[in-house]
Amino acid sequence: MLRHVIEDLLSIEPAGADRFRAAKQSDVFDRVYGGQMLAQGLRAAAATVDGARPPNSAHCYFLRLGDPTVPLEFHVERVRETRTFSNRLVRAQQNDHCVCLMMFSFCAAGEGLEHQWAMPDAPAPETLASRDEQLIAIHGDELPLNAGVPWPVDIRHVNRRPWDPEIGEGRNLLWMRADDALPDDPLLHACLLLYASDLTMAEAATARHPIRWEDLIAGRGIFGASLDHSFWLHQPVRFDDWLLHVQESSRGGGGRGFTTGRFFDRGGRLIASVAQEIFIKETTEGSGR
Incomplete structure (x- = not known):
């Protein structure tokens, strides 16, 4: 599955001056998965930046639901170039409509003051059941829509089972890593972490209410979609090792x-931070955002 994501879903090809095309989209959702679009946009932006500058942040607005049957085109604008930063504006388009507007920052290595929040205590990921095992324990053979979809990310929930119908406190802890070893390519690790950062962000919000996740996915009486997404990479990451994702x-x-x-990371270093706002509303048939 991971090879499929790297070779197909995250691949882009040149389509003109600072333009790129992603021919294939995910075929498991009714829309283009936002994390995939972000990872592809990061690859497009990075292709126009000095390779010595790693990405340090990404900010985007999801403007339309992307059609997974239509190729995405990425238009890169070289906004700023300084001795320390490179900034790129990326427009993801389908049929001449902007689907997602993204801003990426790349920063040269430097030194400065350091501090961080401490990592909360959590059991080792090896002691926890996998996401698929937990879903089967909850739902048996009647898995909700998309629950059986193989993700390229191994996820181990710590304090709350995935898609648990019980109302929670809105704080989720879960371990994440790529489901296979990765080559020594820092940009690839950053792209895959950005890809994964959008997978479970809505769960902390929906957990505060009596919302059945399968109804949200299927659009039965409630509609949900990511509105925006911000991501900060504080230091280089190895995404084929476990990361504890603390969501609130x-x-x-x-x-x-x-x-x-x-x-x-497992050593307690804060590797990345993320923030997201989702649109979530009770609906009648035919309504949306």
Whole structure:
């Protein structure tokens, strides 16, 4: 599965001056998965930047639901170039419509003041059941829509089972890593972590309410979609080793839910941070955002 993601879903090809095309999209969702679009956009932006500068942040707005049957085109604008930073604006387009607007920053290595929050205690990932094992324990043979989809990310939930119908406190801890060893390519590791950072962010918000995740996915009486996504890579990452993702939803209202997250490596270093707002609202047939 990981090879499929790297070779197909994250691959882009040149399509003109600072333009790129991604021919194939995920075939397991009814829309283009946002994390995939972000990872492809990062690859497009990085192709226009000095390779010595790693990415340090990504910010995007999801403007339309992408059609997974239509190729995506990425238009890169070289916004700024300084001795320390390179900034790129990327437009993901389908049929001349902007689907996602992304801004990426790349930063040369430097030194400065250091501090971070401590990593919370969590059992080792090897002692926990896999996501698929937990889903089967909850639902048996009647898995919700998309529950049986193989993801390229191994996920081990710590304090809450995936898609648990019980109302929770809105704080999720889970371990994440790529489901196979990866080559020594720092950009690839960053792209895959960005890809994974969008997988479970909505769960912390929906867990605060009596929402059945399978109804949200299927659009039965409730509609949900990511509105925006921000990601900060604080230091180089190896995504084929375990990272603890700590997610918290601090607010919901006005048809939107807000969640933040932090990724710690097994040594307790804060590797990356993420924030996302989702659109989530009760609907009638034919309505949307």
